[in-house]
Amino acid sequence: MSVKNWLWSTHVQDETRARGESIFVRFGVQYLTDAVAWALAIVAAVVFRYDFVVSRVHWVPVLFLCLVVIVLQLLLGWTFGVYRGRFTYGSFEEARAVAYTVVTIALFSSVPVVIFSAQIGVPRSLMLISGFIAYGLMGAVRYLKRMYVTQRMRPDNAQPVLLLGAGFMGSLMVRRMLTDRESEYIPVGFLDDDRSKRNLHLMGVPVLGRFKDIVKVANSTRATALVVCVARADSNLLQRVTTMADSVGLKVKVLPELDDLNDGRTTLKDVRDLSIEDLIGRHPVDTDVASIADYLSNKRILVTGAGGSIGSELCRQIAKFGPAELMMLDRDETGLQQTQLQISGHGLLDSTDVILADIRDADALERIFVARRPEVVFHAAALKHLPMLEQYPDEAWKTNVLGTLNVLRAAMTIGVETFVNISTDKAANPTSILGHSKRAAERLTAWAGKETGHSYLSVRFGNVLGSRGSLLPTFQALIAADKPLTVTHPDATRYFMTIPEACQLVMQAGAIGSPGEVLILDMGKPVRILDIARRMIAQSGKSLEIIYTGLRDGEKLHEELTGVGEAGAHRTHALISHARVLPIDPSRLDRSEWQRRWDDDQAETAIVGIERGSLGGVNR
CATH class of the missing domain: 3.40.50.720 (NAD(P)-binding Rossmann-like Domain)
Known part of the structure; x- marks a missing residue:
């Protein structure tokens, strides 16, 4: 059944229930109407055949033929689904089913009529003529019924x-x-x-x-x-x-x-x-479902940060491709519960699909990977708030750098085939602790890809609309509280994409990426934050002030998606570009040098993972 007819059928069934009719009564009446249509058609056909001279008609065989045809209409109408609620009034599907029924009856009953026409006094052409008349009458009744039901369904005061x-x-x-x-x-x-x-x-x-x-x-x-x-x-x-x-x-x-x-x-x-999301982040995505299904279907898949905005949406979309097992890992038990609700319809947290663990705990990760043996890993766990990490750079190092390394090593231990690291546009020419830590994660992932030869890659994109603590929810909270909206700079711009769109492209990137690559999602044109603030105030109908706070430490006026010196930038997908960053061996990471370099010149776009004894950054 087509979508249109399914919708229509739903409305008709609702209308039937509203009138207190049973399906049996409804289709019983329909059958009686069709039976009358056959009787009228046969009588009309025989009268027409004898030029309205009724005295020439042999009524007994005609009436007997009417009875036979009426019985056949019930049997064949049921067989073709006319009286079983399969079709809706006046639809092409119903018209076709009625046509099959009428033609079959006409052909079946024409055989004895033609053979015994002279003996029973019935014209040989009777069933051919009456078939056309009957079909016309049945169609007319159904059309009128559909017009009546349609009129009854029209909304009032809309x-x-x-x-x-x-x-x-x-x-x-x-x-x-x-x-x-x-x-x-x-x-x-x-x-x-x-x-x-x-x-x-x-x-x-x-x-x-x-x-x-x-x-x-x-x-x-x-x-x-x-x-x-x-x-x-x-x-x-x-x-x-x-x-x-x-x-x-x-x-x-x-x-x-x-x-x-x-x-x-x-x-x-x-x-x-x-919504504001529609105006600045709605990008149609042509997803190559076949290529995604090839590496996700019937595979054991693990998602870190599954309780977060990106991680939970990734889990929801991955579940559509029928993985053999979907493992959702996070240290936030409430976030895991919300994700489980979306995927499984319950938040009992008593099944093996949810894993409570911290990516900072290398030993725990290794035990989990060895026991569960995932084949595909999406690494979405990270700290992401720039101002907070400027105050607490150690946390960025422990989670975004060492935490990523822990996940990579656990994956390499068991031979994970595909590893997708979720990165950020702030890793391109980084000027903040967040950007430097995510750049280090990209370079570590490139190292793992080089070491294993498997598809260990990073996917880089900008701000996602609607994620927890992001721009739009913050503005919405300020508007709800009738407080001024704070904007760092009137000319500040950012790239935006909705969470579902970003996740679709992340999965696509996992299918087309090569070992060690950084895949960069096309975010469209950057949007002025001031324009977003003004539009959201206008939509609210309120009169609120906009306050400029100035750029914060490490914050850029305009974000970038591709870093200086990133080699091999090219595109094989309409919305995904490929680039490469220099890999960095974990043995050459040095936390104190990383912090010292940052303290010396945090405005210079230099390094992401300082190698012991040298700067070693790809932008130097």
Whole structure:
């Protein structure tokens, strides 16, 4: 059954239950209607055949034939699913099933009629003519019934909306809106730039113009909102739509993910207001599912930092590919519980899929890896707050540098085939403790890839929207508290990406990366933090002040994705670039030299993992 008919069927069944009808009663009435259609068709056909001279009709064989056909209609209608609730009123699927039933009956009953026509006094063409008439009557009844049900389902007191896009998603949404009495929206027209759709009507809703006609169409229809029904709407399109919609006072609303719509997991209540995440971080991702499945399906997979924002989303997406075992490791038991809730539907924390451990504990990690023997590792555990690590650089060293080394060594001990280290854009030309520590982690991962020859690689990207403690939740909390928003510098820019998009590309990178590489995700254009603050204040409807605090120690005005001197930068995927950093042997790491160099010149983009006795950085 198609998505459209599934949705329609759901509405029809709800309507049936609301009227207190049983499925048996409903389809019993439908069968009786079809039986009457056959009787009328046969009588009409024989009357037409004898030019309305009723006295020439042999009524006994005709009535007997009616009885036989009515019985066959029940048997074959059940066989073809007409009376088993498989199809919806007036759908193409139902029309096809009814056609199969009528044609089979007509052919089956025509054989004795043709052979014994002279003896029983029935015209040989009777069943051919009556078959066409019966099918027409059945179709007409179903069409009228569908029109009646559709009219009953139309929402009352709903706000008029325009739909941008008259394609698959547009047709899906207009059908939902018109067949849900609880819908908050009633569609009054479409906007679509496809010229071939300019005269199109979907369920009676017309295409009223192109997107550039939004002002004229909004004024003529008195619509209050614009629903974006474009499957792959990126941030650039949504920004343009918002600008145009704001000029005519239309609220912009967006749909859930296309996969959720196709699977029927959403309702009209999931149509939501445009968020800041949509405007700055919505990047369509073409995921090569086959290549991802090759290295994830039926494999034992371990994710460190599984209780965090990135780690938990990675676990959720990895679970879709059917791993043999998904091991979620973190030192935060509450975070693990939340992740388990998303994956397993419970947070009992009593199963082996959750592992409570700290990546700083090398011995514990080795025991876990030897006992559980993962084949693929995603290393997302890290400390990430720049100002905090500026105050406590030792913590960055212990977790981001030595913790990563502990995970790498445990993985190398048991021969892990694929190791993906989650890095950050702050590792490119680092100027902060966070950036230097993550740069060191990249170089250690490159060393492991060189030593093992396996796919040990790093993936680097910028800020993720919605992660704990990130920019947007901070701004939202300040707005909720009616406090001023703090921005470091009016010209400061950052790269942004949503968590699901970043995780999709991380998994893709794991499939295409080579040993020792750093894969850099395309984050689009950097966004001014000031613009985000202003837009969020505007969306809140409040009048709040913006305070400039100045750049903090180690903080850049503009982030970078590629470091100076990174060799071999090239692209094999539309949104992923490849580069290389120099590997560093763990035996040459020296914590005191690393700190001394940082203290001497923290503004200079130099080194990530100071080698004993030399600077050894790739940027020197």
